[in-house]
Amino acid sequence: MVLPHQPESPRPRLAELLGSVSLATDAATGQPLGHALRTCCVATALAEALGAGSDEVRTVHHATLLRFLGCTSDAAETAQMVGGDDVAFNAAMAPVLMGGTREMVGRIVRTVGAGQPPLRRARLAARMLGDTKGAEASMATHCEVGAMLAGGLGLGGPVVEALAHAYERWDGKGYPGHLRGDAIPLAVRIFVVARDVDLAVAAGADPKEWLHARRGHAYDPAVVDRFEEVGPEALRVLDPGDEWEAALEAEPAPVVTIGSESLDDVLEALADFTDLKSPWRRGHSRRVAALAAEAAGGAGLDEAAEREARRAGLLHDVGCVGVPNGVWDKPGRLTTTEWEQVRLHPYLTARIAGRCAALRELADVAASHHERIDGSGYHRALDADGLSAAARILAAADVYAALTDARPHRPAHTAEEAARLLEAEPGLDGQSVAVVLAAAGQRDASAPPGHPAGLTDREVEVLCLIARGRSNREVAEQLYLSAKTVGRHVENIYAKIGVSSRAAAAVFAMQHRLLG
Numbered sequence: 001m002v003l004p005h006q007p008e009s010p011r012p013r014l015a016e017l018l019g020s021v022s023l024a025t026d027a028a029t030g031q032p033l034g035h036a037l038r039t040c041c042v043a044t045a046l047a048e049a050l051g052a053g054s055d056e057v058r059t060v061h062h063a064t065l066l067r068f069l070g071c072t073s074d075a076a077e078t079a080q081m082v083g084g085d086d087v088a089f090n091a092a093m094a095p096v097l098m099g100g101t102r103e104m105v106g107r108i109v110r111t112v113g114a115g116q117p118p119l120r121r122a123r124l125a126a127r128m129l130g131d132t133k134g135a136e137a138s139m140a141t142h143c144e145v146g147a148m149l150a151g152g153l154g155l156g157g158p159v160v161e162a163l164a165h166a167y168e169r170w171d172g173k174g175y176p177g178h179l180r181g182d183a184i185p186l187a188v189r190i191f192v193v194a195r196d197v198d199l200a201v202a203a204g205a206d207p208k209e210w211l212h213a214r215r216g217h218a219y220d221p222a223v224v225d226r227f228e229e230v231g232p233e234a235l236r237v238l239d240p241g242d243e244w245e246a247a248l249e250a251e252p253a254p255v256v257t258i259g260s261e262s263l264d265d266v267l268e269a270l271a272d273f274t275d276l277k278s279p280w281r282r283g284h285s286r287r288v289a290a291l292a293a294e295a296a297g298g299a300g301l302d303e304a305a306e307r308e309a310r311r312a313g314l315l316h317d318v319g320c321v322g323v324p325n326g327v328w329d330k331p332g333r334l335t336t337t338e339w340e341q342v343r344l345h346p347y348l349t350a351r352i353a354g355r356c357a358a359l360r361e362l363a364d365v366a367a368s369h370h371e372r373i374d375g376s377g378y379h380r381a382l383d384a385d386g387l388s389a390a391a392r393i394l395a396a397a398d399v400y401a402a403l404t405d406a407r408p409h410r411p412a413h414t415a416e417e418a419a420r421l422l423e424a425e426p427g428l429d430g431q432s433v434a435v436v437l438a439a440a441g442q443r444d445a446s447a448p449p450g451h452p453a454g455l456t457d458r459e460v461e462v463l464c465l466i467a468r469g470r471s472n473r474e475v476a477e478q479l480y481l482s483a484k485t486v487g488r489h490v491e492n493i494y495a496k497i498g499v500s501s502r503a504a505a506a507v508f509a510m511q512h513r514l515l516g
Helices: 014-028 035-049 054-065 075-082 086-096 101-111 118-130 134-152 157-163 186-202 207-214 221-236 243-250 260-275 284-298 303-315 318-322 336-354 357-366 389-403 415-424 430-440 457-467 472-479 483-497 502-511
Strands: none
Touching: 014 035, 014 054, 014 086, 014 243, 014 260, 014 318, 014 336, 014 357, 035 054, 035 186, 035 221, 035 243, 054 157, 054 186, 054 243, 075 086, 075 118, 075 134, 086 101, 086 186, 101 118, 134 157, 134 260, 134 502, 157 186, 186 207, 186 221, 207 221, 260 284, 260 303, 260 318, 260 502, 284 303, 284 389, 284 430, 303 357, 303 389, 318 336, 336 357, 357 389, 389 415, 389 430, 415 430, 457 472, 457 483, 457 502, 472 483, 483 502
16 A cells, blocks of 8 residues: 655655545544644654654654544534534543543533533533543544544554554553553654644643643653753744645655555545544445446446546545534524534535645535535535536435435435435436436445345344444334344444444444445
8 A cells, every 4th residue: 555655656645635634633623724733743743852763753643643533433422412512512622631630520511511501501511520431431432433444544553553542641541441651652642742732832821831730640751851852843833834734744754655546445434434423424425425426427427537426425525524413413493503504514625625635626526515506505606617527416416315314304215205306406417316316226236245244134234223323222113122132233243343332333334335
């Protein structure tokens, strides 16, 4: 997968692609786009100052960009716990994530349920504070899923290992393994410090005060001490400037590039990261991608256009991660403000993907999936003249896939109902609708025979339902089983596929195309 960069080669830089992934995690955690890039610059400077070799510096560089790759894994549950806005909650808790218990409790009380009636806020805060294992379970899930997605990218074992321990603390009070001291991967010891440096600067605080207060607790004293030496130079990259270019320049030589197949791996991981955001959306991006590619072929487009349609389908909804789950998972009618948040997500898709040269053309197509040929769509109100054939097909594929999936406010439509609704949808290109419907009637020829990991038919049924957020009781009712039987199925599934959380099981189901 990984080859030295050759100037004459069109192969994309891995660091650029990971940079786009980092922008997506910024959006999901409520940080300004570029926060992870700046953190990466500081972390790389610290790794070099600590005398790390080029391979170890590269591990720090890549792991820092991907640190929050698992952050969408329990977004729906977090939103329920905090009153709807998981994104704002993530942003508010970021400065105290590596702080002490008193800091965490104080921030929870001040943050949970913001803007809601006092009694509801008090109930939400009490429920969260009463769930003594909740934070540990959440962070452990983030680590498991982040490592799983990074493994799908083909990254080296040290990067995956770092993400699997992304919330460890020097004093052994971190998660998921309660590792202590030097047992914690160096990349983790560095990026927890680097991230808080950027947060402190953004808050107008002196980073050294934060680092001294947490030295020997959350932070490796050697990393803090080294920041004392290189801090002024490391902070220079946080001054107003182009953090994208700075992060790329921070990558140690030789620059790493990837081939076409590995680019697809990155986009598939980004699609799964996106679709974990809500149990109602699990597998949506992969399904849209497959449908759009097949429809492009049916429309007579060439192989390059088919590939573009598929990749744009994987990428199209990444901006969804920046919109609170209280909006996506709301069972009733959306307010005007909530609709404005929904309309923001294609813009975020364009911003996240558009910085990367290898994704720039795809970003334009992907961000057009809610545009309509009569100019009535969003976010740019493009008309027929501004929409490529791939963009028109992607729009129709997105609508069809959404119609045939259940949503919080309605059950899934049958294929026949979805076809009628798609044909009646205003602003869609008629020819694109026709080829999408033709494609929707065919089985995915690329799906492997049988089930992965030796899963039985029943276990696949159970896996698909829990991946979509159903409880054991709800699965039992739907499949006419006892809750105890469902529990045994879940245990067997976890053992066979090698996971320990429902979010990780959902990643497995999406990666193996079980949710289409």
